[in-house]
Amino acid sequence: MSPEQPSAKIGKTVGEKLRAARITQHYTQSQLAAPDFSVSYISAIERGQIHPSLRALEILASRLGMSSTQLLPNKSQQEERASAAAALSEREEDEVELDLLDAQILIIQGEAQSAITLLEHTSNKRLKRHHQLQHRYLMGWAYYKDNQYQESEYILSEATQIAKELNAQYLHLRILHQLALTYAAMRNYAQALLAHQRCLNQLEESGTQDPFFSAQIYIQMGQHYTRLENFEQALDAFHKALSITEELTTTQSIQATYANLSQYYAAAKDNELAMLYAYKSIQLHNFDITKHLRSELYHYLGHAVMQTDSQQARAYLDSALQSPTVTRDQLTQASLLARNAEWYFAQQNLKEAEQNARQAYELAQSFGDTIITADTLIVLGRIEYALKNYDQGGGHFVEGLDMLERLGSHEELADESVRYAQLLEELGHEREAFTHIRRAFQSRQKLGR
Incomplete structure (x- = not known):
């Protein structure tokens, strides 16, 4: 015998409650049904063959002197536990996102060690895969700011693999950029150039880009080439950065750029990035x-x-x-x-x-x-x-x-x-x-x- 479907279980439970209440109130099926429903409809509910709409449930409950919630099925202990676990999971997820945001603010404010402590505490929680990616990116960034370059390189390299797996292009680019900065801090300029070149390749493939991010990459590449005494390519990189920034001379032009990026990501159904660039555009507008x-x-x-x-x-x-x-x-x-x-x-x-x-x-x-x-x-x-x-x-x-x-x-x-x-x-x-x-x-x- 096949197990009973959840919907059938719910209907049967409602039906059992309805039948018990009807008998207690000395109603026949015909008396309960009239004038809105048929006797066969009431019978089918009581046998668990169908379950009533919320409106029908309200009418029937009212005739029996009850509230509609009294006719709804009780949750089993297992369902209660599942519901509590889901609520706990949601609460934990909110806490994780707040921790990650706090860590980012700490890094920006120059408090890398405090960010590392917070992120180490956060790592003990059950992290979803996209949170693991953000966590490793922020940890690598914090290690870099705290001059712990080996640790930064290791964790950022791990983060690039997760970013590929999740196809998280935005974070993948930022991780590669941070990895390049870490290599440069370790005086490994050849590896730094490779990481930044990977950034440029991905930006070209995407078809759209944040001009400030692109200019920043070219500036860093120019510095890498300078330290490698490749002055011709250094000049070329600096000129490319200059040509990008010359197009963004006013806050209005920058605001328009961010608005266009927001529309691009909205069309691509990436709502998080669409909102990010929309907020940037609004912030610049308000600042202006x-x-x-x-x-x-x-x-x-x-x-x-x-x-x-x-x-x-x-x-x-x-x-x-x-x-x-x-x-x-x-x-x-x-x-x-x-x-x-x-x-x-x-x-x-x-x-x-x-x-x-x-x-x-x-x-x-x-x-x-x-x-x-x-x-x-x-x-x-x-x-x-x-x-x-x-x-x-x-x-x-x-x-x-x-x-x-x-x-x-x-x-x-x-x-x-x-x-x-x-x-x-x-x-x-x-x-x-x-x-x-x-x-x-x-x-x-x-x-x-």
């Missing part, structure tokens, strides 16, 4: 917004300070221009240099004013359309007009005003259009001046004024 907010804050603060007395403005500019935050942020630096140019302009020191304004524009222009770039162009226009370079000054003014319009900065556009119109009137260019007066009027209309 934060940078622009900080730069705009300095822009408006600088304008406010320029309304105070000259000495107070000078003290603010000197202090701000020496701030480490400013020196690390080109757009903020451009804003302050534009204010510096304006300060010298007010003191009629046109040479210093022009020098600061041009320096500000050189820093700002790579950021494209920004309120700071537009402001810098207009400051340059004012200085050129004061120097009687009217064509150049007019070109800067118009370019700055057009940028303000593209940005939707209508209040600034109105104010600066009036300023330019006044300069044109002084030169007798009434028709052109009227054009910019009208532009100012239209901008104020958009502001509801």
Whole structure:
């Protein structure tokens, strides 16, 4: 006799409970069935031939003065143990993933020894194969950071085999890269080159690549070739790295690259990597917004300070221009240099004013359309007009005003259009001046004024 199927067991148990409850309540099958079900349907449930839907179970239980859960089968002790074991396994898996993430953070923060201790503790747990791969990669990386190169080489070599077995391309590339760094630390530059060349081969086969990772590989290969005194190939590797990085000059271009990688991995059904690159793209977007907010804050603060007395403005500019935050942020630096140019302009020191304004524009222009770039162009226009370079000054003014319009900065556009119109009137260019007066009027209309 063949063993009974699980579904039949469940139906029979429900049926037995239903029959017992019906008899206890002195219901016939006909009384229990009407008006929604047939007698044969009730009979089939009680014999375990079929099991009812949840909706049918609710109706029948209600007629018997019970809850639907009271008619469901009880779990056997074996099923209870299996369920508890599954829950335990899920909990352990979550703990393992958290340990691996913590270890990675420790390595990045320069606490390799703490990472090794954590990973040694994690190795005592029951690791799934993909967790074993991550564990060995992180352990090899931590050993490298702790200058334990032999241990790093051994465990990373083992990790490459697991990565091949699981076809885990992303981690396989990172493991090979880390292995190459380990070989280089051991002064085995030939082996380091081989490992990095394997990285490049895999990247070419994949058809898509993280440009930063590719550039990093070429830089390392250039260093390996240099130490082997193969200078021609070293130069070639460095030039390849340079050509990759030259395409990624703005955070917008980097963000777009990560977004494309996210879409590629999503199409390949690799959801984990798709999410990773999506998060990177979002992070860069948020970082870019934060940078622009900080730069705009300095822009408006600088304008406010320029309304105070000259000495107070000078003290603010000197202090701000020496701030480490400013020196690390080109757009903020451009804003302050534009204010510096304006300060010298007010003191009629046109040479210093022009020098600061041009320096500000050189820093700002790579950021494209920004309120700071537009402001810098207009400051340059004012200085050129004061120097009687009217064509150049007019070109800067118009370019700055057009940028303000593209940005939707209508209040600034109105104010600066009036300023330019006044300069044109002084030169007798009434028709052109009227054009910019009208532009100012239209901008104020958009502001509801």
